[in-house]
Amino acid sequence: MTQAPEQHRTEQQRWGLMINRPPDIGHHTKPWPPPPPPPPPPPSHQTRAMVVVRRIYCSCTTEQGHDEVYYLFGGVNGAGKEVSHRGPDPYQSADADNATAWDMNDGGAEQNRSLNATIYDEGLAPGQTATFACGFYESDSQDYGSTVAAAGKLAEGVGTVLKQPLAVAAGKVLEWVGSLIPKNQDDFLGAFSLRLANNGQVKLTEVAAGTYARVIRQDLAHNTFSLSLKHDDGDYVVDIQVAGR
Numbered sequence: 427m428t429q430a431p432e433q434h435r436t437e438q439q440r441w442g443l444m445i446n447r448p449p450d451i452g453h454h455t456k457p458w459p460p461p462p463p464p465p466p467p468p469p470s471h472q473t474r475a476m477v478v479v480r481r482i483y484c485s486c487t488t489e490q491g492h493d494e495v496y497y498l499f500g501g502v503n504g505a506g507k508e509v510s511h512r513g514p515d516p517y518q519s520a521d522a523d524n525a526t527a528w529d530m531n532d533g534g535a536e537q538n539r540s541l542n543a544t545i546y547d548e549g550l551a552p553g554q555t556a557t558f559a560c561g562f563y564e565s566d567s568q569d570y571g572s573t574v575a576a577a578g579k580l581a582e583g584v585g586t587v588l589k590q591p592l593a594v595a596a597g598k599v600l601e602w603v604g605s606l607i608p609k610n611q612d613d614f615l616g617a618f619s620l621r622l623a624n625n626g627q628v629k630l631t632e633v634a635a636g637t638y639a640r641v642i643r644q645d646l647a648h649n650t651f652s653l654s655l656k657h658d659d660g661d662y663v664v665d666i667q668v669a670g671r
């Protein structure tokens with residue numbers, strides 16, 4: 427009965443000596459390595475691009491009284507397809523000419539309009555780019571169908587100059603519209619072109635002013651720019667923002 431505990435103690439002491447002896451220079455004496463940090467979350471890729479007309483300011487209308495401002499938008503989207511349309515529509519706050527134009531004036535409530543109108547909203551996958559031209563007009567009753575067809579000409583035209591500097595597209599808008607909107611009909615206010623890219627986040631990579639337009643402010647870091655449009659006695663400033671989601 428007394429042998430076993432002694433043997434047990436002896437065994438404990440023996441192990442105790444082993445445990446308490448100076449550490450070996452070996453891997454088992456190093457502290458356990460900390461766990462690796464968790465992997466970073468996957469980047470949140472945006473897949474749609476939007477072009478938003480934030481505000482239009484009218485310093486001078488094309489003639490006495492209200493102006494009815496509309497736009498033609500066309501180009502080549504991220505999938506390489508020609509797309510175009512004419513706006514605004516009621517969802518873009520169109521409130522003149524049976525909701526096909528913005529009611530503008532150089533005084534009163536229609537002078538400075540915060541529209542926040544999304545004039546383009548389409549898929550743009552990571553790695554894709556898209557190029558568009560846009561012309562602003564003031565309606566003096568040119569038929570609607572011709573203006574839609576004119577927007578289509580912008581898409582075709584942009585497709586032919588994709589490899590050229592962006593300013594070429596902006597400078598050719600009037601040429602592409604051609605006789606669809608005669609010069610003695612609706613007033614041409616000015617045009618611009620822009621290029622979008624998706625590197626995970628949608629970016630405005632370039633903007634160029636065309637005929638009768640001037641880029642008066644540009645902030646590519648925040649995807650915004652402002653245009654001055656001056657023609658046919660009209661004098662406008664348009665604030666535009668590119669956004670992704």
Ligand SMILES: [Ca+2]
Nearest residue numbers: 488564566613
């Ligand atoms: Ca006019």
Ligand SMILES: [Ca+2]
Nearest residue numbers: 493494565566
């Ligand atoms: Ca008019």
